[in-house]
Amino acid sequence: MNEKNLSSISDSEWEVMRIVWTLGETNTKQILNEFQTKKDWTDSTIKTLIRRLVQKGWLNAKQDGRRYIYTATVNQTEMMYNEAKTLLNRMCDMHKGEVILKLLEDSPVSKGDLMKMKKEISQKEKTAPKMVPCNCLKTGSTIC
Amino acid sequence: MNEKNLSSISDSEWEVMRIVWTLGETNTKQILNEFQTKKDWTDSTIKTLIRRLVQKGWLNAKQDGRRYIYTATVNQTEMMYNEAKTLLNRMCDMHKGEVILKLLEDSPVSKGDLMKMKKEISQKEKTAPKMVPCNCLKTGSTIC
DNA sequence: ATTATATGATTACATTCGTAAACGAAAGGA
DNA sequence: TCCTTTCGTTTACGAATGTAATCATATAAT
Numbered sequence: 455m456n457e458k459n460l461s462s463i464s465d466s467e468w469e470v471m472r473i474v475w476t477l478g479e480t481n482t483k484q485i486l487n488e489f490q491t492k493k494d495w496t497d498s499t500i501k502t503l504i505r506r507l508v509q510k511g512w513l514n515a516k517q518d519g520r521r522y523i524y525t526a527t528v529n530q531t532e533m534m535y536n537e538a539k540t541l542l543n544r545m546c547d548m549h550k551g552e553v554i555l556k557l558l559e560d561s562p563v564s565k566g567d568l569m570k571m572k573k574e575i576s577q578k579e580k581t582a583p584k585m586v587p588c589n590c591l592k593t594g595s596t597i598c
Numbered sequence: 599m600n601e602k603n604l605s606s607i608s609d610s611e612w613e614v615m616r617i618v619w620t621l622g623e624t625n626t627k628q629i630l631n632e633f634q635t636k637k638d639w640t641d642s643t644i645k646t647l648i649r650r651l652v653q654k655g656w657l658n659a660k661q662d663g664r665r666y667i668y669t670a671t672v673n674q675t676e677m678m679y680n681e682a683k684t685l686l687n688r689m690c691d692m693h694k695g696e697v698i699l700k701l702l703e704d705s706p707v708s709k710g711d712l713m714k715m716k717k718e719i720s721q722k723e724k725t726a727p728k729m730v731p732c733n734c735l736k737t738g739s740t741i742c
Numbered sequence: 743a744t745t746a747t748a749t750g751a752t753t754a755c756a757t758t759c760g761t762a763a764a765c766g767a768a769a770g771g772a
Numbered sequence: 773t774c775c776t777t778t779c780g781t782t783t784a785c786g787a788a789t790g791t792a793a794t795c796a797t798a799t800a801a802t
């Protein structure tokens with residue numbers, strides 16, 4: 455049952471998670487309902503996705519009579535953070551800053567989060583290098 | 599030939615791209631060489647990955663006798679940015695800021711990039727909302 | 743010229759993902 | 773009680789991915 459969260463989550467599965475995150479405790483019917491207008495997937499498809507999410511441990515299925523009540527086992531920010539971190543780690547350290555900057559540019563951010571970012575930046579400025587070294591090859595090259 | 603960059607790039611393929619980005623103009627031998635110590639993939643595996651990358655249009659293969667000289671068709675930052683943006687777009691607007699903040703926290707960033715971020719933040723502060731609204735359900739709920 | 747080496751091309755095969763049809767059983771309605 | 777709707781379960785199937793073996797051929801070495 456309690457499969458460890460080793461497996462990643464796919465694109466379509468995310469769509470389902472979003473619904474569950476918003477609905478909180480929910481069931482198949484409600485989920486199918488939400489999708490009705492949002493996607494033209496068949497109910498069958500969505501049921502498959504729900505099943506896979508349960509298998510992967512991203513959704514918890516509490517039995518309720520012969521139905522289930524679903525809840526997310528991880529919250530959205532946390533999950534996205536993990537995925538994003540994993541993705542970023544594919545890339546050379548040297549350019550991570552640029553990417554984060556560009557993401558910042560095209561995302562809407564609240565005043566509160568901007569404030570926290572400023573704080574974090576001030577912190578980092580104390581020790582930030584002029585240039586983050588490339589860590590791509592074994593033969594530590596400088597450019598990538 | 600010039601297949602459009604519609605297809606995404608997989609995890610293993612990224613590893614190969616990193617090598618190519620660092621080496622610049624390169625060939626199979628050099629790539630295999632780099633991997634020798636880095637991964638325990640067989641040469642065969644790496645050759646498959648190269649082939650797929652060429653097919654997908656991420657690597658350009660210029661014929662040189664009976665060999666090829668490979669170059670990346672997109673630079674690393676750009677590619678990562680696109681992947682990351684796509685990933686972030688899976689999630690509710692409301693929480694993007696938090697995720698970016700967390701990424702910032704655990705990435706090394708150069709002084710120059712920090713500077714640019716500060717500038718961008720000042721810019722955003724002018725119009726930033728107290729809270730970015732949730733855009734998950736059709737029935738615009740406030741929480742997700 | 744013969745053999746060994748290097749390297750591109752073909753084929754393979756299990757797993758995951760996107761997408762879905764079909765089946766079975768419970769429950770609600772007529 | 774019989775039919776229909778609802779939901780969970782089983783099965784399906786092609787594409788993409790991770791991982792690789794094998795084959796063919798051009799080149800270098802002997």
